[in-house]
Structures are given as C-alpha cells and as structure tokens.
Amino acid sequence: MTKSKIFLYFCLSFIFGIGLASFFTISVQLMGIVLILGISLTIVWWRHQWEIVIFGFCLVFAAAGAYRYSLASQNQDSEIKSLSYYNDFGEDIVIRGVIIGEPDARANNIKYEIESGEIIFDETIEEVGGKVLVTANKYPQYNYGDLIELTGKLKTPKEFMDFSYKDYLARYDIYSVMYFPAVALLESNNGSFIYSKILSAKNLFQE
Numbered sequence: 001m002t003k004s005k006i007f008l009y010f011c012l013s014f015i016f017g018i019g020l021a022s023f024f025t026i027s028v029q030l031m032g033i034v035l036i037l038g039i040s041l042t043i044v045w046w047r048h049q050w051e052i053v054i055f056g057f058c059l060v061f062a063a064a065g066a067y068r069y070s071l072a073s074q075n076q077d078s079e080i081k082s083l084s085y086y087n088d089f090g091e092d093i094v095i096r097g098v099i100i101g102e103p104d105a106r107a108n109n110i111k112y113e114i115e116s117g118e119i120i121f122d123e124t125i126e127e128v129g130g131k132v133l134v135t136a137n138k139y140p141q142y143n144y145g146d147l148i149e150l151t152g153k154l155k156t157p158k159e160f161m162d163f164s165y166k167d168y169l170a171r172y173d174i175y176s177v178m179y180f181p182a183v184a185l186l187e188s189n190n191g192s193f194i195y196s197k198i199l200s201a202k203n204l205f206q207e
Contacts (some may be wrong), residue, residue, distance in 0.1 A: 003162040007053060009054060009058055009154070013057075013062045014061040014064060014068075016065065016068045017062035017063060017068075017069070018065040018066065018068065020062070020065075026070070028067075028070070031063045031067050031070075034062065034069055035063040036057055037056075038055075038057065038060035039056065041053070041055060041056030051119070056070065057094040070099045071074065082130045083116045083128045083130035083131070083176050084130055084176050085149070086119060086128075086153070086154050087156040087175070088155055088178075089153075092121065092152055093119060093121045094119065094149060094150065095116050095128075095132065095178075096148070097114040097115050097117050097132070097147070097148065098114065098115050098143060098145065098146070098147050098148075098190045099113065099114060099115035099142060099143065099146050099148065100131070100144070100191065103143065105139075105141070106187065109137065109138055109180075110137070110138050111134065112136060112189040113131060113144065113174070114132045114148070116128050116129065130173075130176065131172070131173055131176070132150075132177065132178055133169060133177045133185065134179075134181065135178070135179045135180060137143050144191050144196055145190045145191025145196055146185055146187070146190070147185075147187040147188070148186060149184045150178060150182070151184075151185055152179070153179075154177075154178055155178065155179070157169050158175075
C-alpha cells in the first residue's frame with residue numbers, strides 16, 4: 001500500500017469523524033474508547049499486520065475528527081459573544097487579551113496574535129472570545145504570555161482581487177485585525193511555561 005493511499009485513508013477517517021459527530025451526539029467517553037482501541041490495535045499489531053495498524057490509526061483520526069467538531073460546536077453554543085461582532089464599528093474600543101503566539105517582528109512593525117478576554121465598549125465591560133491579529137509599532141516589544149490592553153479600531157480582514165486575507169486568517173480562527181493601536185502591558189507570564197521556555201531557548205540561539 002502506497003504512502004499516499006495511507007494518507008488518504010487518514011484524511012477520510014478524520015472527515016468521517018467530523019461528519020458522524022455532525023449527525024449524532026457522540027460523548028467524550030465514546031471518543032475516548034475509540035481512541036484507546038485505535039492506539040491499542042496499533043501497538044499490539046505493530047510490525048505484524050500493517051492492515052490492522054492502519055485501521056487503528058484510522059480509528060484515532062476518526063476520534064480526533066469527532067472531538068474537533070465537538071469543540072467547534074461548544075464554541076458556537078457559548079454565551080460569550082465573539083470578538084468579531086465588534087468589527088468595523090468605526091470607533092475606538094478597548095480589548096484585553098493574552099499574546100498566544102511568538103511575536104512576528106517585521107522591518108517596520110510587529111504582529112501579535114491575541115486571544116481576547118474582555119472588551120470595553122460604550123463604557124461597559126463584556127467578556128468576549130476570539131482571536132485578533134494586531135499590527136503594532138515595533139517598539140516597545142511585548143512577549144508571549146503577556147496580558148495587554150489594546151485601544152484602537154477593530155476591523156474585518158480585507159479581501160483583495162487575487163487574494164483573500166480574510167480566508168487566509170480564518171484558517172487560524174482569526175476573524176478580526178487591529179492596526180497600530182495604543183498598547184499597555186497589564187501582566188506577564190500568562191502563557192504556557194513550557195512553550196515560553198522553548199521560545200526563550202530559540203531566542204538565545206538566534207542571538
């Protein structure tokens with residue numbers, strides 16, 4: 001069996017898991033059972049019978065697809081308002097959120113991926129969910145895990161003639177952008193301890 005055909009089976013299994021979860025309510029316990037069964041088949045039959053090993057992996061991918069759909073459904077059913085609801089209001093708003101990725105420094109600016117937590121609009125504070133890609137001045141620079149406050153205009157990513165920036169960012173669950181807001185640091189070290197150490201080691205090697 002070729003590698004491309006095996007990869008196709010894995011992709012189809014993932015899609016099958018998503019499709020099955022969209023039609024039927026699948027409990028987390030059942031997903032766990034399928035996942036454990038798939039892993040067990042893979043371990044027991046490893047190097048003995050590749051057909052069963054591949055089937056085990058297919059079960060793993062199907063469980064992953066079902067779990068991915070359940071997470072998306074939970075986000076849609078959440079009572080927390082999406083940050084993108086406030087796109088293009090035309091006036092400054094205040095967002096508080098955590099930098100969840102490595103800052104992307106460019107020649108004249110820096111980009112931050114922010115997971116929002118609160119928004120201040122019309123003098124009221126609301127809990128919100130969703131990511132925003134922020135383009136800010138290069139200095140001062142902020143780091144992964146920093147809780148920052150942004151004051152500026154929230155916008156929908158643009159659509160160009162030959163390129164959809166909106167669709168590109170949607171692949172990363174980002175539906176809002178903000179350009180050169182006022183930034184204030186509120187707290188540090190709100191991210192993953194392990195990931196922050198990995199980034200620190202990477203920056204050390206770069207230096």
